Amino acid sequence: MASYDPQKIEKKWQQKWEASDIFTVKEDLKKKKNKYYVLEMYPYPSGEGLHMGHLRNYSIGDVFTRFKRMCGYNVLYPMGYDSFGLPAENAAIDQNANPEEWTNANMKLMKGQQKRIGLSYDWTRMIYSHDPYYYRWDQWFFLKMFERSLAYRQESYVNWCPSCATVLANEQVQSGQCWRCNSEVEQKFLTQWFLKIRTYAEELLDGLNKVDWPEKVKIMQRNWIGKSEGSIIKFPIAGEDRSIDIFTTRADTLFGATFMVFAPEHPWVKTWVKSTKYEKDFIKFYDDVMRQDKFERTDIEVIKKGMFIRKYAINPMTKEEIPIYIGNFVIYEYGALCD
Ligand SMILES: [Zn+2]
Structure with a gap:
């Protein structure tokens, strides 16, 4: 052979593989081979087809699978498409197409490309997340979580x-x-x-100690789990019967608390400023903050803004009144769940 002609050689072998069902995994009832399972991320079926990231990702899995087969394992190597939900719906709106037809056409395109690369999937074991036979199990999982x-x-x-x-x-x-x-x-x-994934924070953190991952990945995972230990301290609102729960990891510094900041979207704030001279400024402030992205609001680089609303809380240590401000960097939902 003078040169490698992919058009000729790859097509020939891919057709042979297809005709002989070479990649279809059969159950090894006599248990002669050890089992091995290789699973990759399922791609989202986009109209553009595969990109270079897919090619890299799936080549690694395919090489590994072929290696394991040659080592004598019975390898289960399936493929599927992440074809349900927002991206598919948006793409269909964009293309003015029926989402099911659009998704099916994209999957056909991508499957054809995956076959041309020569990936050795067992195509008889496909998963499509928009298929009712698949998402019924998502719904079943949801119900189990709901029951608990x-x-x-x-x-x-x-x-x-x-x-x-x-x-x-x-x-x-x-x-x-x-x-x-x-x-x-x-x-x-x-x-x-x-x-309520925070119920599993401890278990997830323990699990991280058992896996052989790069430390920087573990740090990101720990931050994402976001477990912090501390105390809930009640700060009474001056002139009211209610108090606000404050989470702190440093209860010893409470004496130094000289002011408090509420998120402008906190439902109490609206009632506090109602019919006061602060109401007009508050509405403008609120509208500005609501247009800001939540991540941007807490970004250290972004300018912090706030305003006084003539409301006070009581520092439970000093019994002194401290002013309440509203600020764009306080997020209403953040960290609300505790055990
Ligand atoms: Zn829009």
Whole structure:
């Protein structure tokens, strides 16, 4: 052979593989071989097909799978598509197409590309996350979590595009605007579903000590789990019967607390400023903050803004009144769940 001609050689062998079902995994009932399972990320079926990141990722899995087969393992190596949900829905709206037809066409395109690369998947074991036979299990999982109070509803702020009439993920908001229609994104207070993953913080942290991952990845994971130990201290609101719970990791520094900052979206704030001379300024401040991205609000580089609303809390240590401000860097939902 003078040169390697991929058009000729690869096609020939890929057809032979297909005709002989060479990659179809059969159950080894006599248990002659050890089992091995190789699983990769399922791609989202985009209209553009595979990108170079997919090629790199799936080549590694394929090489590893072929190696394991040659070592005598019965390797289960399936493929699937992450074809359900927001991205597929958005792409269909964008293309003015039926989401199912659009998704099916994209999967066909990507599957064809994956076959051309020569990836050795068992194509008889496909998973499509938009298939009711698949997502019924998502729903079953959800119900199991709901029965154990691990799924619960709570009011929270979401990014809302009034023109698309839909909730947007943080990644879909670009400098305060909807990525699809460029309308100004609003913050809307809506009832949302949450999963109580913090119940598993301890277990997740323990698990991290048992895996052989780079330290920087472990640090990111620990920060994401976000467990911190501290105390809840009650600060009474001056002139009212209620108090606010403050979480602190340094209860010994409480004597030094000389002011308190509320998130402008905290429901109490609205009632405090109502019919006062602060109401007008508050509404402007509130509207400005609601247009800011939540990550941006807490970003150390972003300018911190606040205003006094003539309200006081009582420092439980000194019994002294301390002024309450509202500030853009305080997020209403942050860290609200405790055990
Ligand atoms: Zn929009």
